[in-house]
Amino acid sequence: MNGLLQTALEAATAFLLLCGAVFCLLGGVGLVRFPDTVTRLQAAAKAQNLGLLLILIGAALRVPLPYAGLLLLIAVFQLTTVPVLGQIVGRIAYRTGAVERHTLTVDELAERLAPPDAPDAGEGDDGGGRGRGT
Known part of the structure; x- marks a missing residue:
C-alpha cells in the first residue's frame, strides 16, 4: 500500500508541476503576443500567478513539512503583491496614455481622472449675486 501511495503522490506532483x-509558459506567450498594456497585465497577473501556485503546491507535496510552510508563505506573498502591482501598473499605463481607451468595455477611471470642468452656474453663488463680487 505504501508503494501505491508513493506512486500516486509522485503522479500528483508531476501533474501539478507540469x-x-x-x-507560466502561456502567461509568457500572452505577455509577448497581446497588443496592449491591459491585456498584457492580465497575462502576467492571472496566468503567472496560477502557474506559480500550482508549482508551489506540487513542490510542497515532495518536501518536508517545515519547507512546505515556507512555500505556503511564498504563495501568500504572491497572492497579496501581484494584484496590487497590477493595479499600480495599470493605473500608470492609463494615466500616461499607454492604454487604448476606445478598446475598453468599461472605463471606470474616465470620470475619476477627467480634468475638472468649469464650475456649475450655481456653484459659489448663493442666488443673490454676491458670489461674483457684485
Whole structure:
C-alpha cells in the first residue's frame, strides 16, 4: 500500500508541476503576443500567478513539512503583491496614455481622472449675486 501511495503522490506532483509550467509558459506567450498594456497585465497577473501556485503546491507535496510552510508563505506573498502591482501598473499605463481607451468595455477611471470642468452656474453663488463680487 505504501508503494501505491508513493506512486500516486509522485503522479500528483508531476501533474501539478507540469500544469504550473504550462500556465507560466502561456502567461509568457500572452505577455509577448497581446497588443496592449491591459491585456498584457492580465497575462502576467492571472496566468503567472496560477502557474506559480500550482508549482508551489506540487513542490510542497515532495518536501518536508517545515519547507512546505515556507512555500505556503511564498504563495501568500504572491497572492497579496501581484494584484496590487497590477493595479499600480495599470493605473500608470492609463494615466500616461499607454492604454487604448476606445478598446475598453468599461472605463471606470474616465470620470475619476477627467480634468475638472468649469464650475456649475450655481456653484459659489448663493442666488443673490454676491458670489461674483457684485
